[in-house]
Every structure is written in C-alpha cells, then in structure tokens.
Amino acid sequence: MGLTNTPSDLLPGTLELLILKTLVGGARHGYGIVEHLRLTSEDVLRVGESALYPALQRLLFNGWVKAEWGTSENNRRARYYTLTAAGRKQLAAERAEFNRMIGAIQRVLGTT
C-alpha cells in the first residue's frame, strides 16, 4: 500500500511550497493538510508524517506559518497552522522559483 511519498521524491522545498499553498485556504491541522494534498492531487501526492512534521517545523522556524492548538473534528487536541504575512510573501517567491525550475527542467527534457 503505497501510502507515503518520501520527501526525496519531490524537488527540495516543494513540500513546503505545497503546504504554504494549502494554507492559503485557511487554518488546517497536519492531517487536513495531507488530505488536502491527496485530494487536490487526485491521490498522487501522499505525504508521510515523517516528512510533513519536520517541514512544518521548518516553516514555523522561519516564521512563515504560525500554530495554534485547537480541537479536531474527532474531539482531539490538534495544532492548526495558519499562513503569516511573511509566509504569503515566501509563497509568492517560491512559486516563481518553482516555475522557473519546472520550466528549466522541461526545457532540458524537451531537447533530444
């Protein structure tokens, strides 16, 4: 059951980019983020917790997201992540950088 995608399967920094994008829609907890990614990518991106949580910590450390404790739909304590202003700016920058990378990769792949 290929439930997890290791971070190395993605380009470095892509996971963070995806998380930031996910949070544009509003606060989510870890599971919410994973589910959002899975659904919107039509089951292609399945992010494992061992990749997700360090990534969230990196975002926290850089001040791009902030976390608050809340209650999940199953009545447990869960940490909800929200995008900060800095995170929004970072998202824009990373998005541009990502597009540049993808463009470059495609150009390479385009040549025979």
Place this chain on the structure above:
Amino acid sequence: MKKLFPRLLYLLRWSRQAADLREEIETHRALRQDALERDGLGAEDAAHASRRAIGSIPLAIEDSREVWAIRALDHTRQDVRDAVRGLRKSPGFALVIVATLALGIGANTALFSIFNSLIMRPLPVRDPGSLALLRDGSWSYPVWQEINARADDLFDGAVSWSDQTFDLTQGGRTVPVDGAYVSGRFFDVLGVPAFRGRMLTAADDSGAPPKGPVAVVSHRVWRQLFGSADDIVGRQLTVLIQRQRFPFTVVGVMPPDFSGVAVGRVADVVLPFAAEPLLEGRDSALPKTGRSWLEIMIRLKPGQTIDHANARLRRVQSQIRDAVLPGLRGSPAFAARYLTDPLTLAPAATGASRLRREFGSPLFAMVVAVGLVLLVACANLASLLLARALARREELSVRLALGGTRWRLARLLFLESFLVAMIGAALGLVFAKWGSALLVRQLGTWERTVSLDLALDWRVLAFTATLACLCAISAGVAPMFAVKSVAPGEALKSAGRAMAGDRRFAVRGALVVAQIAVSFVLVIAAGLFLRTFASLSQLPLGFVPEPLVVVDVNLFASGIPPEERGARVERLRDAAAAVSGVRSVSVSQMRLLTGGGWATNNRVAVGDGPMLPEDRRYRVWRNATTPGWFDTMGIRLRGGRDFTERDRIGGPPVAIVNEAFVRRYLSGEQPIGQRLRVDSDDGPRFEIVGVAADAVYTTPRDGMLPTMYVPLAQREPQEWNSWRNVILTMKAVPGQRARVERDVAMALTQADPTLVFRSGTFDQMLVATMTRERLVAMMSGFFGALALLLAGLGLYGMVVQAVTARRTEIGLRMALGAEPTRIVRLVFRRLGALIVIGLALGLAGSWWAARFVAPLLFQVQARDPMTFSGTAAVLIAVGLIAAWVPARRAASLDPATVLREG
C-alpha cells in the same frame, strides 16, 4: 547563526516541544484511523494500518529537532570536551598555566579593586556626578555658614563635614571610633536615605535641638555595638570627652554601603555640628574664623556646569570674606590675605579622601607594574602553549589529514588557552579577595585604621573578565602559528629532523625579547623604590631610638579630674622607673614621628621684636617635657641647661629651642637668655635656657624643623584638661627592650588598673611614617623579582627547546670536530642578540617612564645611573644563567648517540 535566540528558547524547552509533536502526530493518526474506518475497515485493522502508515515517530521528532539545532553550538561543545581532555592529559602543564594566571590575574584584580574603591567608585549617594568639592584643604565654620546661607541660591545645596575620633563608652569600656561632625542637611543634600529611623535634619543642627543632642550611627556600629537591635532608634550613645559623659540619642542608622564621603575612612558615629560646642565647651571651634577644620562640598543645580558654579561662587566671595573677617583675630597681614585666593570647586563624584591623596599615585604605579607582570606571564604562557602545539604537530596533522579544517584546529587550541584563562581568572578572584584585604591592612598603621569597601562590583568583574580574555587571546594566538605550519601529510613522514634555523622560533624569540624588556622596566622600578625606601630609612633622626620604649597614656579614659592628672602621671612615672632594666623615664606631652603635633604657624616674637605673621610654611613645633627627657631620648644639648625640678609653675617660664629654631629666628644672636613670645602677645615670655641638637619631630622626610620645648611642670593645670594623652619614654638597658616593654606594661597596670595605654617602640613609629614607601618598595620588589623569574624561565624554556630541536645538527657538528666551547658559543650567539635587543627596548621604556615615578622617589634620581646599570647587569646575569644550563648540556652531547637516534 540567525535567530539564535528563538532557537535557543525552543531547544531549551525541547522536551515540551517533543511532547507536543507526539500529541499532534497521534491526533493525525487517529484522524487517519477514523477515515479508514469510514472506508469500511474494522476498528482493529484501521488502528493497525494507521500506525503502520505513520512510520517512525521518533525519527520525525528527531528531524524536527534538527531544524532548530545549531551545528556550531554542537561543535563548540565537542571542542570544549576535547580541550578539557587535552588538558587533563597533561595535568602538570595545565597546573602551571592555571597557577600562573591565577596569581597574575589575582594580583591585578586585587590592586584594581583597591584602586577602584579608592579612586574610581562614585559615592553611593544620589547623582554623585553633580557633587563638587571646595578646594583646597579645610575651611572654618564661619566660612561654611556664609556659603551655606547662599547654597540653595547658588547651587542645589551644600554639605560640610569634619572627620573626628570620638570615644564611646560601652559598659565601662572606652572605645575610640572614627566619626564626623556634619552639617544638618548633610544626608538630605547627599540623598542618603535612613536604613533605620531617620537621618539628621537642619533642626538637629540648630542651636538647641528640641529633644536633646542626637546622633546617627553607621550600619557597622549598629551591628557590632548594638547587636543589630531593632529598637536602635531612641537608644543612648555615650560620648566621652574630657572625662565627662555626654549622652546622645540615636535617631537613625546609615545604609550599609554608606560610611561618609571620605573614602577609606569610615564615619561610624555622625553628630551635627551643633554638638561640637557641647563636647568641646569653651574650646569650641565653631566661632573661630582662624580654625580651618572642615570640608565643604556642594551639589550643582541640574544643568549647571562647574565653571558656572565657580563663577557664581567667586562673585559672592568678597561678601563671604567681609562677613567672616571681623571674627579673625591675629595679624592684619594675615587678615589681608585671608580668603583672597579665588574659591575653586572641583568635581567630587568619588568623594574626598586623604588616603587617596597619599596613595593615589603609588597605587596607580603598582597597577601598571602588576599589569606588566601579567604581560610577562602571558608571554610565558604563549611560549608554553606554542611549544605544546609544536609538540602536538603529529596529532594536529592527523586531524588535518582526517578532514578537520585549520580553522577548527585553531579553535581547538584557542579554546584550551581560553579554558585555562577562565579557570585562572576564577581562582584569581578568590586570590584577589584575600590579597586586597591583606594589602588594605598594610595601608593602615598602628594609629590609623583604613577601611575600604572591596566589594567586587561590576567594574572589578569587568576588569577581571577583560584581563582573562586578553590573556586567553594573547596566549592563545601563539599556538595558531603552529597550526599554520602544520601540513596534513606530516604525520606520515618522520618528524623532528629540523636542522639550523627555524621560523617557528622567531615567535618565541620575539616573546623573549618582550619579556626581557618588560622585566627590565619592572626591575628598574623596584630598584628605584627600594633605594627610596633605603634613603628614607637612613635619614638621621637626631635621637637614639634603639633603647627606647614609648607608652602613650590616655588621660581621659579613666575619668580622673584634671587637677589630679599631674600627680597621676608622676605616679606612673615612678612605677615605670622601678622596673628593672629601665635606665631612665621621662614624660612628654607630644610623641614624635606622628607626622604632626603641637605647633604654631610662625607666630613667634623674639625679645621685644614684632610678632611674626601667621604662615603655615614656617611652623614651629612644640613639646612639653620633664627634666631628663633629652638625656633619655639621646638628644644632646648644645648649650645652656636642661629643665630642672625648679622649673615649675610660679617660677619664670623657660624654654629650650633646637638649632633649627636658632637658625630661623635667632640668626647671629646668642640664644641663651633671649626671651620669646609664642602665639599671642599677651602670653608668657619664655626665657631660653638651653639649645638642643636637632631631632626629627614629624617624620624623617620632613627633616629637622624648628622646635621649642617647655617644662611639663609649667603647663597650667587647666591645660591638662585638653590633653588626651601623655607620653612616657623609657630608656632600657641594651638588649632588654622587649622585656622592659612587657614589664613596664605590667607595672603600669598594677599601679593604675583603669589605665588605658598603648606601648610601642620608635621602630614601629618609624615604620608608620614610611608606610607608603615601604609598601611600594615591597610590592615593586616582589613584582620585579617575579618578572625576572618569569623572564628567566621563558628564556630557559626557549633555549632548551632550541637546543633539542637542533640536536641532530649539534651532533653532526661535534662529529665533524667542533669543540664544546664552539657549541656553547653557537647557542649564546643568537641568545645574546635577543638579550641585547630586550635590554635596549627596556632601557628606552624605562627612560621614558622614569618621569612618571619621579614624584614617588626620595633622594634618588628617576634616571639613577646606578640603578640602571645594576638592573642591566642583573638581567644579563639571569639571561646567561638561563642559557648556560641548556648550552652546557648541548655541549656534552655524545655525537654518536645523537646520530644513531636521528
């Protein structure tokens, strides 16, 4: 290294963060389990599957931690561990370094903490920066009253005080305590709050305080004399003066850190000026314009500059002068000069201190000297650490070969020296605490207690920390040179085949030169100060102190009426005379060698001549003695006669003067038979009956001063009233002085059990007059010797290493037929150059620095050729000895052995 603070904060709370993460992930898993159950899995299977999917939680947590962790910090921790391990591997080496640094830093800190508390620390009062002292010297009470009346207008208030010694009686015992008279608003203007009760107020200092005389005591007195009593306010304090007991009501306790504005002297009991006439009676100094006995300090208004304050004060100076002048009795000439010099204020944030005036510059010289010693010690450390780094080349090159960066290696070596510097500094602080207390005790003499607050405040700690860092840097940089020359592959080749000349020794050579130069300066200083002390000690005294025992009797302490005191002194004299081994006993009013005494400021009239104007520069010192005093003291009479038993009250007043007196006032005249008036025209006319040889009165440094003696028996009975002490001087049989001193003390106690007295010898008193010079000579001698020793060791170490490194070469040379003397010469040639350069630098430095120590010297030139050449000789000798030992060893090498090993 960005965001260091949030990182640290986060890592410090790591266990909580980990728990949060664990909980968060567990929620995650539960949510997934719910989802799986919704997809139709059984609860058991769903739980199992969700757990499997989650993977390793510890790994996720560890990865999260990595985000926050700081690699550099981890590395540093590892380096510290390595450094400690490295030092523990060679405990002897570590011990030598730590001990050297502890001594060096400790001595520096000790001196600096004295320097700090005596000179740098501001008074513990409100806004000390706005205080200014009225210079120079003391003022009379009328002058103070005039300034005080204008103080609130001209400035932001003014204070005045006068240091005093009060005798407190406590349960039948009399305890002398240092205290002061102060103006009523003293504490108010200074901004010193009461620790208990209240401080003095203006009302306390008015003519008749409403509830009787009051006093404020220091925190120390409260603790020691009153046992920290809670009901201290309202308790009685009995001050004894002229055998009368004056009760004072304690109204408050001063805060623990405040003990008056005179640094180095604690005011334990503070009375308002209004108490002075109460204690002194008709001798009160308050109304006397001619008595200068108090100091005045003002507080500047906010924003007021000292120049502005000076200008305002000088504008009213003539008013002040006009107001006080009518009270000035004495010569018109003196009155004309009185208070004409412009009044001058000087910043006084650190208070005023006699001790500072006396010890300020020698202390500064010693701070510099001990700093130089530390420099020499650091050079030694640098040398040692460098040698050690060189010895560890193999280890270092292995580290390099295994991928360590040079920076990392340098950091490791630096950390080692940093570590020892810190340990040294910590031990140094302990040593300093002890050493500074010891030194402060040395500042005191048998008649002066010195107390300085030696608390380690931020200045001292900052100083020590800076020193430790400087030591670490200066000692730690040297080994880095070693790192620079290490090559990664070197460990694989065989090391230690160095031939002639090696760049590595250049660094050590430079260090040795510096050490020699600095030691030279220090030894010069030691030589100069020792010679100063020696010339002071050899000054003629004019009397023969060796057989003398001196007893200082306090007449006030046991409460005998004044009219009986003469008879009492006679009784004591007889008791002392009866002790076996006593050749003669004489009594005098004044003791010699106190630095002061009973004097008149040039107010002398000879025959019918005019009374000379008051002039402090020409003092005539006075004493009253019993017949035989000159003989006891060993002062020869140059003419005329000694006092006799017939020179009593009722007989014609007689006097004996010394030769210095004759030179100043009776030049060319026959002194015997001349008549003198002293102090005032209406006093007695003394007939000069004898001329005594000169003898030191104040201190040997002051030399022979004009002195006038009168018979003790001709002093009026009421005059006994104002003398606190009389002096008994015993001449002992040679070799029995110590026993006589003991027996006399016993005999006196037997004759009068309530007697309060202190006995001593002139040697002790002589020592007290030279406290400063003795201390400076002692310390500079010690520092000079220490620097010399360190420099010698440094030199020795360098030569040993140089010889060891060149063993192969030396062996080769010897095998080829070089004489042992040539080998010795080889070693010496290079060394000679170092010594000569060091001496030249030291000479230049000393020549330049000499002018700064000149004021501290006595009868010695600051560039004394004998001291300079002697120092050079000593240093050359030390250098030769340090080099001779290893050079000899090199010359006695067996070439065959060396070559086989190499």
